[in-house]
Amino acid sequence: MRSIKTLLLLLSLLVAASTTFSADLAAQGPRLKHPERTERTTAPDENGLHQWTEWKGQKCPLCKGVGKSKCVTCERFGKDAESCPECQRKDKDKFLTTCRICIGEGTIPDPLKVVPCAGCVGAGMWVCTVCSGGGRLKVGAAKRWSGCPACRGKGGFPCTGCDGKRAMGPLQTKPPLDEAPPEKIQKTIKSIDATIEKFAAFEPIGGTKARKAVKSLTSAFDSFKKVNPAFKDLSKQAKSYMGKIFAGANFQGHEENEANTLKMIKENAEYYLKHQKRMLQLALKRAELNAAKAGK
Ligand SMILES: [Zn+2]
Ligand SMILES: [Zn+2]
Ligand SMILES: [Zn+2]
Ligand SMILES: [Zn+2]
Numbered sequence: 488m489r490s491i492k493t494l495l496l497l498l499s500l501l502v503a504a505s506t507t508f509s510a511d512l513a514a515q516g517p518r519l520k521h522p523e524r525t526e527r528t529t530a531p532d533e534n535g536l537h538q539w540t541e542w543k544g545q546k547c548p549l550c551k552g553v554g555k556s557k558c559v560t561c562e563r564f565g566k567d568a569e570s571c572p573e574c575q576r577k578d579k580d581k582f583l584t585t586c587r588i589c590i591g592e593g594t595i596p597d598p599l600k601v602v603p604c605a606g607c608v609g610a611g612m613w614v615c616t617v618c619s620g621g622g623r624l625k626v627g628a629a630k631r632w633s634g635c636p637a638c639r640g641k642g643g644f645p646c647t648g649c650d651g652k653r654a655m656g657p658l659q660t661k662p663p664l665d666e667a668p669p670e671k672i673q674k675t676i677k678s679i680d681a682t683i684e685k686f687a688a689f690e691p692i693g694g695t696k697a698r699k700a701v702k703s704l705t706s707a708f709d710s711f712k713k714v715n716p717a718f719k720d721l722s723k724q725a726k727s728y729m730g731k732i733f734a735g736a737n738f739q740g741h742e743e744n745e746a747n748t749l750k751m752i753k754e755n756a757e758y759y760l761k762h763q764k765r766m767l768q769l770a771l772k773r774a775e776l777n778a779a780k781a782g783k
Contacts, residue, residue: 522762525598529773537776539665544594550586554593558584560610560620560643572612572620572643585611590654598766599665602655605759606648606721606752613728614643616748617735637734644728648721658714658763669774675714676767682711683760689753693745700749701729708756725752 529537550556561571561582570576574584585591587609590601603609614620615638622642623632634640645651657664660675667675685707692700708722732748735741 522758523765525762525765527598527766527769529769529776535780537773537780539599539773542597542599544589544592544596547586547589547593547595549588550593552593554586554589554591555583556586556588558582559587560614563619564621568621570622570640570642572614572622572638572641573610585609585653587653596654598762599770600657602657602759602762604646604649604653604655605715605718605756606724607646607653608755608758609653610646611649611651611653612643612646613724615641616732616744616751617738618642635735637731644724644731647724648717655715655717655759657766659716660714664766664770667770667774669771669778672767672771672774676764676771678711678714679760679764679767682707682714683757683764685710686753686757686760689749691746691749691753693742693747693749697729697733697742697745697749701726704729704749704752711760721756728752 527542528540530540532538546552547554558571558574560573561568561576564571568576571582574582576582578584586593587603589595590603590609604611607613615622615635617637618624618635620642622635622638622640624635625631626633635642638644646653649655658675660667660671662668662671664672664675685703689703689707690700705722705726708718708725710718712719712722729745729748732745735744738744
């Protein structure tokens with residue numbers, strides 16, 4: 488009896504809880520520019536065949552070449568916060584961490600070889616959106632912090648799409664994308680278009696329909712696993728991650744938070760896919776020029 492009372496009290500507290508779900512999660516993290524505008528030039532060699540020019544990465548506009556930038560995950564945390572899933576609060580003064588834009592290189596890496604991860608877009612982890620990464624919450628009128636039920640105090644989850652490396656390599660085509668003939672590239676463009684369509688059709692919904700939404704999200708990831716095997720890991724990650732986020736389902740505003748969280752995953756994947764589509768188009772342009780030259 489007593490335990491039931493305690494449970495009911497706890498439940499009523501949870502229902503009354505107002506947490507700090509932040510609505511701008513989808514926009515979290517810096518983005519360099521529209522992936523559609525990424526440039527990668529070619530120039531004809533002595534035989535008149537177009538070759539990729541040497542990549543001269545511009546200095547990273549975010550970190551100004553240092554390779555480290557202010558941690559966007561714990562920017563809003565109080566000074567007393569001990570942990571952060573992104574920077575671990577190692578730098579107690581400036582809260583600097585590996586720059587998400589250049590992946591710590593200081594210059595923009597060659598987009599033919601290195602792409603920010605489709606799951607975490609350079610963060611190396613997926614932030615817990617129930618606690619916004621802080622790992623703790625104030626439930627209802629409580630003055631004291633309690634551990635976040637979703638991440639159990641960790642604030643986030645390691646990204647399995649990139650194994651924490653923050654970036655992905657080029658698409659797994661044979662021969663590699665930057666040398667492939669037009670037909671091969673066109674085939675890959677077809678696959679990427681199909682996946683882009685799946686993500687576009689995916690509607691991030693919270694609440695009672697959220698679990699069904701997760702299924703269509705994981706199938707969107709799965710649709711690209713042949714071209715990029717890491718999408719299989721991302722599919723699994725999206726499922727297990729959302730399973731954790733649902734632990735916040737007793738909090739007020741959880742429907743909106745779930746929808747925003749799903750939207751964040753969708754937009755991260757879309758950023759990557761649009762970037763790769765652009766690289767495929769540039770590769771196709773080069774391959775077609777060379778095929779025409781060889782045909783003469
Ligand atoms: Zn941090
Ligand atoms: Zn940078
Ligand atoms: Zn990642
Ligand atoms: Zn959490």
